[in-house]
Amino acid sequence: MKNKRLLISTAVICLALIMATLPFIGACEGDKEGKTLKIGITTPTTGPAAEKGAPMGHANLDCIKYINEELGGVNGYPVEVVWLDNAYDAAKVVTIVKKFMDEGCLMYSTSSSAMMTASMEIANRAGFPGMAAFSSPIIYRPPHHIYGQMPDYGDDFLVFAKYYMENIWKGSGKPKMAMHLLNNSTGYGAKDAATAYAADLGIDIVAVEEHSSTTTSEMESLTRVKALNPDVLYISSTPAPTAVVVKNAYELGMYPGITIGCGHASFTSAFVDIAGADIAEGVYGVFPTVNWGDDVAAMDKMTEYCQSEHPDDYGNMDYITCWAQSLIMAEILRVALENVDYEVLAKGDAAAWEAIEKQGIQKLKDYDVEGLHGPVSYTPGDNRLSKSVRVFQVQSGEITPLTDWIDAPVVKYEEFDWFGQ
Amino acid sequence: MSQPCGTRNYKYSEDMAILRTKTHWVLFVGLLVLLFTAPLYFSNYWLGVCNLIGITLIAAIGLNILVGYCGQLSIGHAGFIAVGAYTTAILTNRLELPFLVGLICAGLVAGFIGLIFGMPSVRVKGFYLAITTIASQFIIIWVINHWSLTGGFLGIKVPYASIGGLVFRSESSQFYLIMIIAALCTFFAKNLARTKVGRAFVAIRDNDLAAQVMGVNLFYYKMLAFFIGCFFAGIAGALLAHWIGFLNTEQFSLTESILYIGMIIIGGLGTTLGPILGVVFIRVLQQLLTVEFAPFLEKSFTMLPAGFASGVTPMIFGLVIVLFLILEPRGIAHRWALFKAAYRLWPFSY
Numbered sequence: 115m116k117n118k119r120l121l122i123s124t125a126v127i128c129l130a131l132i133m134a135t136l137p138f139i140g141a142c143e144g145d146k147e148g149k150t151l152k153i154g155i156t157t158p159t160t161g162p163a164a165e166k167g168a169p170m171g172h173a174n175l176d177c178i179k180y181i182n183e184e185l186g187g188v189n190g191y192p193v194e195v196v197w198l199d200n201a202y203d204a205a206k207v208v209t210i211v212k213k214f215m216d217e218g219c220l221m222y223s224t225s226s227s228a229m230m231t232a233s234m235e236i237a238n239r240a241g242f243p244g245m246a247a248f249s250s251p252i253i254y255r256p257p258h259h260i261y262g263q264m265p266d267y268g269d270d271f272l273v274f275a276k277y278y279m280e281n282i283w284k285g286s287g288k289p290k291m292a293m294h295l296l297n298n299s300t301g302y303g304a305k306d307a308a309t310a311y312a313a314d315l316g317i318d319i320v321a322v323e324e325h326s327s328t329t330t331s332e333m334e335s336l337t338r339v340k341a342l343n344p345d346v347l348y349i350s351s352t353p354a355p356t357a358v359v360v361k362n363a364y365e366l367g368m369y370p371g372i373t374i375g376c377g378h379a380s381f382t383s384a385f386v387d388i389a390g391a392d393i394a395e396g397v398y399g400v401f402p403t404v405n406w407g408d409d410v411a412a413m414d415k416m417t418e419y420c421q422s423e424h425p426d427d428y429g430n431m432d433y434i435t436c437w438a439q440s441l442i443m444a445e446i447l448r449v450a451l452e453n454v455d456y457e458v459l460a461k462g463d464a465a466a467w468e469a470i471e472k473q474g475i476q477k478l479k480d481y482d483v484e485g486l487h488g489p490v491s492y493t494p495g496d497n498r499l500s501k502s503v504r505v506f507q508v509q510s511g512e513i514t515p516l517t518d519w520i521d522a523p524v525v526k527y528e529e530f531d532w533f534g535q
Numbered sequence: 536m537s538q539p540c541g542t543r544n545y546k547y548s549e550d551m552a553i554l555r556t557k558t559h560w561v562l563f564v565g566l567l568v569l570l571f572t573a574p575l576y577f578s579n580y581w582l583g584v585c586n587l588i589g590i591t592l593i594a595a596i597g598l599n600i601l602v603g604y605c606g607q608l609s610i611g612h613a614g615f616i617a618v619g620a621y622t623t624a625i626l627t628n629r630l631e632l633p634f635l636v637g638l639i640c641a642g643l644v645a646g647f648i649g650l651i652f653g654m655p656s657v658r659v660k661g662f663y664l665a666i667t668t669i670a671s672q673f674i675i676i677w678v679i680n681h682w683s684l685t686g687g688f689l690g691i692k693v694p695y696a697s698i699g700g701l702v703f704r705s706e707s708s709q710f711y712l713i714m715i716i717a718a719l720c721t722f723f724a725k726n727l728a729r730t731k732v733g734r735a736f737v738a739i740r741d742n743d744l745a746a747q748v749m750g751v752n753l754f755y756y757k758m759l760a761f762f763i764g765c766f767f768a769g770i771a772g773a774l775l776a777h778w779i780g781f782l783n784t785e786q787f788s789l790t791e792s793i794l795y796i797g798m799i800i801i802g803g804l805g806t807t808l809g810p811i812l813g814v815v816f817i818r819v820l821q822q823l824l825t826v827e828f829a830p831f832l833e834k835s836f837t838m839l840p841a842g843f844a845s846g847v848t849p850m851i852f853g854l855v856i857v858l859f860l861i862l863e864p865r866g867i868a869h870r871w872a873l874f875k876a877a878y879r880l881w882p883f884s885y
Contacts, residue, residue, distance in 0.1 A: 159845040199845035204786040212583040235780030302688035
């Protein structure tokens with residue numbers, strides 16, 4: 115009996131000790147003081163979007179390393195990154211964003227619109243500013259605390275459609291366009307733009323097909339599309355499924371023969387690698403950054419870091435996107451520090467988030483991102499920080515620019531009755 | 536007063552009590568105290584994890600009733616959670632109805648949809664039933680994506696949960712709401728297993744032909760199991776919707792459905808404790824690997840190739856589950872039962 119009591123006492127003490135130490139797991143990490151500027155970055159480095167997420171995460175961290183080691187941080191304060199892999203998992207990203215807020219991060223970024231969509235309401239409710247590298251209109255229409263680094267998937271469609279009508283379409287009457295869309299906001303962001311403006315642009319949308327991020331064959335949907343005899347196929351998706359659609363179009367004899375255009379979420383070297391350079395040859399796409407090797411200020415350092423830290427990512431456009439994203443976050447911190455004391459930001463609380471948004475993000479004006487993409491400015495009522503894209507084409511296996519920066523117009527989707535319906 | 540050996544019951548009520556000894560009561564009260572004081576010492580992040588665990592637990596309890604007790608394999612549970620989530624989103628956002636109406640309707644609608652997809656269970660079972668429930672996952676998600684009322688691919692916002700004038704804005708207030716509902720669901724499931732209905736479920740699971748010969752109405756009880764299982768899924772979906780504040784169908788993937796099956800298998804099928812242990816184990820393991828282990832690896836082993844840490848965590852996650860199933864195929868609840876038996880007989884466990 116004595117032993118039994120002893121056992122019970124030991125068990126109770128053990129349980130109490132375990133419960134007592136649990137809070138420290140959070141508490142130890144919650145230290146918000148210190149002379150650093152903390153930001154949260156989450157990328158889908160594993161999971162179904164890893165072919166994009168991995169190089170994007172590498173670029174984010176490489177650029178922060180460059181900022182800290184070679185530029186001495188932001189105004190002398192090192193940038194501290196809380197980086198977490200969300201595995202393209204909506205449940206995971208929700209707790210990750212809560213973790214960022216708990217850790218006293220000043221703002222956070224996601225690479226994909228899907229992960230931003232899953233987490234944005236948590237951030238909006240708390241007033242925690244976020245920025246998505248790739249965005250769809252739903253994340254900031256109407257605008258709250260979430261910003262788009264670059265033009266969204268709807269803007270891609272508008273710029274490509276305009277370019278197509280002015281430079282490629284030589285027939286008479288309205289060209290017939292088919293759309294092949296990823297079954298999430300990446301795909302349907304483009305559809306919203308088409309619903310809003312295709313008729314005004316003089317384009318007849320004859321088919322809207324959708325695919326999943328794990329699709330391995332789209333022969334069936336493309337057979338339906340082929341029967342409608344379209345002039346142009348527009349794909350808004352990620353690299354792997356886009357490669358499947360393009361390869362299937364090739365196998366069905368649709369391509370070459372029609373024009374294929376891609377939104378920027380897919381138009382990277384990963385797409386060309388997966389589809390094969392011979393099959394991808396001639397495919398058009400829009401992208402909001404410069405290309406590798408272009409003569410811009412950031413190119414040398416970015417190339418140096420990429421080749422020393424992650425040589426496999428060299429040539430991948432997503433790497434450029436997130437190198438630029440980290441530069442923009444550093445610029446936001448710099449501008450905020452011009453307007454508020456470090457002590458305000460050091461707390462990493464709601465007041466710091468408000469300061470970052472009002473005194474940092476919303477004071478951005480013509481920041482050139484060292485030439486990596488179009489200038490970054492905040493315009494009231496428009497949470498896209500950069501509004502410009504360029505049109506590219508796969509030529510001899512390389513993604514080659516065809517145009518200079520083209521500004522995408524602001525579209526107030528929330529004023530359309532059908533938006534979000 | 537200590538009893539010389541064993542726990543003797545002299546009344547029927549004592550025999551039926553869920554908490555039968557003083558030790559049970561002390562542990563139970565201690566657990567409740569720890570649980571409901573958690574917001575005092577947990578950070579918002581850990582409270583968020585607890586909320587996710589609570590919501591997952593409600594759904595897993597439903598699945599355990601369906602699969603663990605009644606033996607009806609369902610691999611479309613995330614679809615039924617989605618039905619509940621979107622039901623409350625439509626009712627509270629578009630129709631501006633109160634949260635409680637949304638919550639109850641979420642359960643009822645998910646239960647009703649569960650009845651429809653459960654009908655094949657009368658004719659098919661085992662892997663064949665699994666295939667039909669996978670179909671339910673795809674059909675439900677397709678309908679949500681293409682129905683204007685749900686917001687389609689863009690998704691739909693969901694307001695904070697509120698009862699009367701009390702709005703559940705903070706993580707801690709949501710924690711209390713979720714934990715109270717999770718506790719009620721656990722209590723219901725515990726009692727259900729001890730009723731005529733629960734025994735009928737077990738009879739169907741063990742041998743449906745024998746159960747029918749004994750007079751168990753297979754159609755009625757299988758449908759009831761689907762309704763209850765999906766009702767719980769709907770309640771979980773409603774809480775998830777109000778907790779996250781925004782819904783799109785990517786939150787309800789087939790992978791999630793499979794994970795739910797994994798949780799109840801790891802916890803222990805056909806027990807009340809199983810889903811609790813399985814959900815806590817999987818969700819905490821996910822979080823620890825993501826927010827602690829991977830960053831720790833990245834920082835500590837800089838010589839490893841880039842992305843190695845994040846790449847290795849899914850492998851570790853899979854490996855832990857595989858090892859668990861090999862070493863304890865009857866679930867954590869069985870291990871706990873063995874421990875309790877050994878404790879009860881100690882030091883004469885032989």
